[in-house]
Amino acid sequence: MAVSKSKPSTKPETYKNYIGGRWVKPLSGSSIENRNPADTRDLVGNFPASNAEDVSAAVSAAREAFPKWKAVPAPKRAELLFRWAQILVERKDAFATDMTREMGKVLKETGGDVQEAIDMTFYTAGEGRRLHGYTSPSELPDKFAMCVRQPLGVCALITPWNFPMAIPSWKMMPALICGNTVVIKPAEDTPLSTINLVKAAEAAGIPPGVINIVMGTGEEAGAALTQHPDVRLVSFTGSTDTGRIVAETTGRMGKICSLEMGGKNVIMVMEDADLDLAVEGAVWGAFGTSGQRCTASSRVVVHKRVYKKFVEKLAERTKTLVIGNGLKKNVEMGPVINEQALQKILSYIEIGKNIDGATLHLGGHRLDKGEHKNGFFVAPTIFTDVAPQMTIAQEEIFGPVLSIIPCRDLDEAIEIGNGVKYGLSSSIYTQDVNRAFHAMEAMNTGIFYVNSSTIGAEVHLPFGGTKATGNGHREGAMISSLDIFSEWKAIYVDYSGKLQKAQIDVFETPR
Numbered sequence: 001m002a003v004s005k006s007k008p009s010t011k012p013e014t015y016k017n018y019i020g021g022r023w024v025k026p027l028s029g030s031s032i033e034n035r036n037p038a039d040t041r042d043l044v045g046n047f048p049a050s051n052a053e054d055v056s057a058a059v060s061a062a063r064e065a066f067p068k069w070k071a072v073p074a075p076k077r078a079e080l081l082f083r084w085a086q087i088l089v090e091r092k093d094a095f096a097t098d099m100t101r102e103m104g105k106v107l108k109e110t111g112g113d114v115q116e117a118i119d120m121t122f123y124t125a126g127e128g129r130r131l132h133g134y135t136s137p138s139e140l141p142d143k144f145a146m147c148v149r150q151p152l153g154v155c156a157l158i159t160p161w162n163f164p165m166a167i168p169s170w171k172m173m174p175a176l177i178c179g180n181t182v183v184i185k186p187a188e189d190t191p192l193s194t195i196n197l198v199k200a201a202e203a204a205g206i207p208p209g210v211i212n213i214v215m216g217t218g219e220e221a222g223a224a225l226t227q228h229p230d231v232r233l234v235s236f237t238g239s240t241d242t243g244r245i246v247a248e249t250t251g252r253m254g255k256i257c258s259l260e261m262g263g264k265n266v267i268m269v270m271e272d273a274d275l276d277l278a279v280e281g282a283v284w285g286a287f288g289t290s291g292q293r294c295t296a297s298s299r300v301v302v303h304k305r306v307y308k309k310f311v312e313k314l315a316e317r318t319k320t321l322v323i324g325n326g327l328k329k330n331v332e333m334g335p336v337i338n339e340q341a342l343q344k345i346l347s348y349i350e351i352g353k354n355i356d357g358a359t360l361h362l363g364g365h366r367l368d369k370g371e372h373k374n375g376f377f378v379a380p381t382i383f384t385d386v387a388p389q390m391t392i393a394q395e396e397i398f399g400p401v402l403s404i405i406p407c408r409d410l411d412e413a414i415e416i417g418n419g420v421k422y423g424l425s426s427s428i429y430t431q432d433v434n435r436a437f438h439a440m441e442a443m444n445t446g447i448f449y450v451n452s453s454t455i456g457a458e459v460h461l462p463f464g465g466t467k468a469t470g471n472g473h474r475e476g477a478m479i480s481s482l483d484i485f486s487e488w489k490a491i492y493v494d495y496s497g498k499l500q501k502a503q504i505d506v507f508e509t510p511r
């Protein structure tokens with residue numbers, strides 16, 4: 001992150017790792033300075049740059065805590081989660097403010113991020129009294145068959161910076177309710193929100209060692225955690241490139257691995273759509289969180305009959321967006337996360353203009369004057385006349401850059417929509433129920449919306465994607481989450497008093 005020479009506006013705090021129930025300095029002795037991306041004069045704090053030794057200490061603490069936590073009856077684990085959720089409710093505003101300061105998205109959105117953690121915590125706590133297995137008939141007489149979920153052991157959770165409390169909660173809550181212990185490595189840019197989540201856990205009485213945080217870089221702390229032999233599962237959310245590194249390591253070491261990765265999501269606008277509604281959805285989907293969401297609507301495919309009108313309305317609405325420091329109540333779009341991200345976004349804009357040959361309709365530059373001068377702001381950018389195979393229409397830009405692609409009909413829209421390597425989220429705007437259902441069936445994405453943007457997942461439905469977005473798992477909805485964080489144990493009870501052999505003994509059906 002580029003650092004201003006000006007005096008910080010607040011006293012910097014030095015944060016520590018949380019290992020075995022204690023806040024401890026990193027053994028590495030190094031730290032990472034984090035500044036507010038909307039105003040780099042504001043130093044959020046210094047955070048540990050942990051090394052492999054720190055990671056090892058955290059994994060040992062988690063391993064030691066595992067047998068005791070596993071032995072706590074799940075409904076009792078759930079009671080702690082209910083208490084934890086309540087503490088999150090009480091601290092929501094403070095946590096949202098910290099999050100806006102550390103990662104830039106506007107207060108309403110960071111409030112939503114904390115709310116998602118609250119929802120996930122309450123929802124998962126309810127699971128403590130279910131965690132259902134099932135019974136099943138045996139093929140042999142006087143034999144009982146059933147299966148139960150078992151915890152895995154130490155789970156490593158590696159998270160990105162764009163949903164710094166919600167995503168840790170999607171992983172932590174199901175891991176804990178199943179009886180696992182965890183070590184979390186939050187993203188370098190947003191450790192404070194994960195610290196806040198864990199401080200709330202501490203206040204709720206989650207026992208020492210059950211949750212541990214090690215902060216630091218992906219290359220050092222993240223890699224050490226992934227490679228640690230005592231880690232049974234790695235649950236990773238982040239870019240597809242990093243996810244594949246994690247998958248290689250975990251595959252080689254025979255660990256369980258769940259991956260949530262990138263997206264290049266599409267909104268399809270048909271000629272019968274409510275255009276004003278579609279424009280609102282596109283603005284929210286493309287420019288909310290400054291386009292830095294895995295589910296961001298970075299492509300809009302529009303029927304040629306309404307293309308011109310849609311572009312006009314979209315540009316007019318986009319021009320009204322208030323861009324600035326998300327701590328101000330009227331601001332609708334904040335900065336991007338850091339200088340490196342900003343440069344990457346600007347380089348995609350250059351590709352769009354000069355190599356792809358798309359038309360730059362709006363924006364396309366850094367905002368660096370007045371209130372934007374100390375932050376990482378990019379003007380909301382709209383490209384028109386985009387062809388589906390252009391780089392800007394294929395790659396995840398992760399910034400406020402929207403490609404608008406014309407189409408002839410629904411079939412072509414679907415083909416364009418599916419014509420990327422990712423498969424996270426898609427949506428259609430139409431008044432025709434037949435077309436909506438046809439698109440729902442045809443879109444190869446993990447999430448699909450009708451008359452809504454590509455954003456808006458709720459915690460109790462499966463979250464994740466196909467193709468390069470994931471490796472077949474889903475977070476969120478309890479059944480799919482529990483399938484990540486537990487293993488099945490099949491149990492047979494033979495009460496016949498004799499040796500019975502499945503598949504070999506022949507059962508004579510009485511006549």
Ligand code: NAD
Nearest residue numbers: 159160161186187218222223238239242260261262263294
């Ligand atoms: P990233 O891949 O750079 O980093 C994600 C995490 O991995 C960070 O904690 C990082 O420190 C760690 N990491 C980096 N290198 C590592 C390594 N070699 N070994 C282990 N860990 C390592 O991603 P990011 O920039 O933080 O987040 C943006 C990306 O995340 C985008 O691609 C976005 O689409 C994706 N994302 C996906 C979802 C989803 O649910 N599908 C949700 C949010 C974000």
